[in-house]
Amino acid sequence: MVSSLRLPTLTSLFSPSSFARRSTVTLRRRLHLRPPLAAGSYAQSAASSPPETEDRVEGKKSSRVQERANTDRVITPRSQDFNAWYLDVIANAELADYGPVRGTMVIRPYGYAIWEAIQDYLNVKFKETGHSNMYFPQFIPYSFIEKEASHVEGFSPELALVTIGGGKELEEKLVVRPTSETIVNHMFTQWIHSYRDLPLMINQWANVTRWEMRTKPFVRTLEFLWQEGHTAHATPEEAEEEALQMIDVYTKFAYEQAAIPVIPGRKSKVETFAGADKTYTIEAMMGDRKALQAGTSHNLGQNFSRAFGTQFTDENGQRQHVWQTSWAISTRFVGGIIMTHGDDTGLMLPPRIAPVQVVIVPIWKKADEKTGVLNAASSVAEILKTAGLKVKLDDTEQRTPGWKFNFWEMKGVPLRIEIGPRDVSSGSVVISRRDIPGKQGKVFGISMEPSILEAYVKDRLDEIQSSLLERAISFRDSNIVDVSSYEELKEVISLGKWARGPWSASDADELRVKEETGATIRCYPFEQPQGTKTCLMTGNTAKEVAIFAKSY
């Protein structure tokens, strides 16, 4: 333990509430935090204004310290301790904070804005593909959950139950929705009568609750936000097409917006959603090379329609059970963005989902320079806002420009524009890229002339967007290794990489791999190599390669 070296950074550790009586060590264990280390690259890389000394006293409130708390923390280097780095980034960039109840999370404005960017894109795509938004109640009668056998098995250990309402013990316990298939089917059964009512294609943006034991901000929390799509179709073919269409929407989103080169594929039977016939997934490689399941789309077959009697009269007058799908992406995706692109300096955001795409830092020393610089900065901000960009002008006088450079780099803003007195005279600005550190990423003398500036900034943002994706692709590809035997698989996994190999072995073998290596089948990727394949475990013929990896 190195906690004595440096005091913890999360404001929640200083909570004056009833929870504060727990020691911070307990809290850290409770939240699976590791204490941040002493040497922080963020402070080290500060170009100016040396970091103020950390003089907090654990458990004691000092107002001066707190005033600085938000901005002068140190981020553990990513290479040193990925998990500590992740938590430091979330705290320092003010993405989220811990809620008072174990495993819950408060999503702060900067983190929520990333979620809003995800929503804005997907919401349009869902409507374009024929889905309507609606809202189902979050309280589900306990008996509903029990109707679909594998569903109850999968979810019952994770349920939060309401047993008291309006001061009275309830006759039937209510489940706080962990997912909505059951209540959706209860309602679909009332709305679907004929083939003319199909397909029925809906989506809801909602909160869901799963009583997880091991939590981690964004990645796995007791309550999280998501969208869940639910559809009903007249034929199995249509349901399959829909499930595939939606995993494709997610894949495009991941590549084009989040610059995350996910691998889309099919889950193994062992990893399939509780109640689904097939689960499609997008798997992302995080910076520590662990896999993150970033979105799933399920072909539910007739499992829920049989359990809930969701039938329709087909064109021949016959009653049939509907074929269904469900699909979801959650606030976990925000964790995926952090862990894909971040570096020792902090967050690095793809321009298309960055809450701030360009930060403008005015620089002056003498009083007589101030007006000119601030006017120029405002006019540059206006030009870029008019061009549809998300711009932040940081004109506070409480901080030095150097401090601001570091702060906004840590917050992952893709581009920084600096404007000083000399820039004002020459009618130009200095532009720095977040993804290329130091002088290499800095260009001087970009004209303030609106059309030139707008074009330059937009081109750079496009370049950053592409560059982040390319970098992630090359990281991913250099960490996936083809294996043809279990020995090779074990070695690759022990190196922290992903193993890809032909697989046609049993569920028992798959579980054995998990026990012995910690890795699971992430998916059978859609993209399959040509040629005959021999199962790495059994030596039998295999139809497909599977990807094995440790995962979140």
Next chain:
Amino acid sequence: MVSSLRLPTLTSLFSPSSFARRSTVTLRRRLHLRPPLAAGSYAQSAASSPPETEDRVEGKKSSRVQERANTDRVITPRSQDFNAWYLDVIANAELADYGPVRGTMVIRPYGYAIWEAIQDYLNVKFKETGHSNMYFPQFIPYSFIEKEASHVEGFSPELALVTIGGGKELEEKLVVRPTSETIVNHMFTQWIHSYRDLPLMINQWANVTRWEMRTKPFVRTLEFLWQEGHTAHATPEEAEEEALQMIDVYTKFAYEQAAIPVIPGRKSKVETFAGADKTYTIEAMMGDRKALQAGTSHNLGQNFSRAFGTQFTDENGQRQHVWQTSWAISTRFVGGIIMTHGDDTGLMLPPRIAPVQVVIVPIWKKADEKTGVLNAASSVAEILKTAGLKVKLDDTEQRTPGWKFNFWEMKGVPLRIEIGPRDVSSGSVVISRRDIPGKQGKVFGISMEPSILEAYVKDRLDEIQSSLLERAISFRDSNIVDVSSYEELKEVISLGKWARGPWSASDADELRVKEETGATIRCYPFEQPQGTKTCLMTGNTAKEVAIFAKSY
């Protein structure tokens, strides 16, 4: 009871689930439904295709009947039974349905689209006025609720409590948020240190739970959707300004978007939010002249900051408690829209929040007319969509044009465009207004030429928007009566109207009015008459007039 005259219309009454074993009469009582009456103006007003006979058998499923169920129901005339009319409109227009748990509601796509229109407008206004969206967990430790004395008194009878999580009894019961002031203050206490952290202005879109005994779709449900704004300020003046600013945002929204001429004002002490110093409200008059509290904004003073120790260091280095506000609008507002504008035919939606602003109905008889008519209809749809309008082309062949006219009128679509073979030849269309029934609202020969058509349609939509507001204003004003004595007040209330009169009497007198008349002080309106005033109850001098009315 007239339930034997006609069978019930809500699909939920035919639920095949475990809940179906309850008789429909029980269900109706449980849901505060009244059985719809036999004579329905909707079917009567059908211009063509006589309504098919209602041949359902209560409790028995007939697939043929169900196929027609959604569209051939009868709406109780509004004048006959306002409550039955309201529930019929919600069922027939597919705005919402009952959830499986008592008092919960499923918001269906058409109803949710109205909520989305509300969100789209307000979300922009909140950001323009400096607020950021974020998200707080919905589970609140029970001890939090107890910290603010009047808050716990107000909310504890309505709480839903989670007592079991992950299969285990919890050490501390968790409240499913009824509102978030407590958890917000718990977090604000950790984030606010200095005056430089103020003002802190946030908003969240979320679901909330209140264990209400008497529920009604949209108006009062066990779970509902809302936005809740929460702000913290350095001075009481700033907090007051913020509370007033937000009630003003709501007022403008109500007038300009929803065409609801709400009366903004201040709540009496008796009606003030549990934990607030002052509550501002917008009060709307529904079609039955009952008042609906459609939005509130609270000046919380230092009540929560003292309870939670939310302090900041001011510019002089002194520790002070912050001054706060909170404000909310919920899915209840959708109920307000229905009950303000609807008529015997069904829903009537203001164009600015209508999910469909223009419906296009192609009309043909002979096969050789079909292609020409459908092509023209598609091209008209395209013209209007390109102009940014929300357009629905109803080209299904399963229904007659007359049936479609009625259906979309019932759904409240502001404008209908009819296109038949003769219109195709003349290059023109027929346009009907939802707000002016029959021939008066119908205009022939509007050119299909894009610029002419677009201008005509947009002008008509603007006219409808204004006309709905004017109509609602004149209805409101003809139903508010100035009173100067308690006798007059009682008479006005007994006539179902609103009474406005000078008031400076005690809380006890206010409660007596409620007991004796069923009316409460809806607000002290911001707009006050000039001159000296004498309290209608006590004869003492009064500073203000108050508005009394029965309410939802």
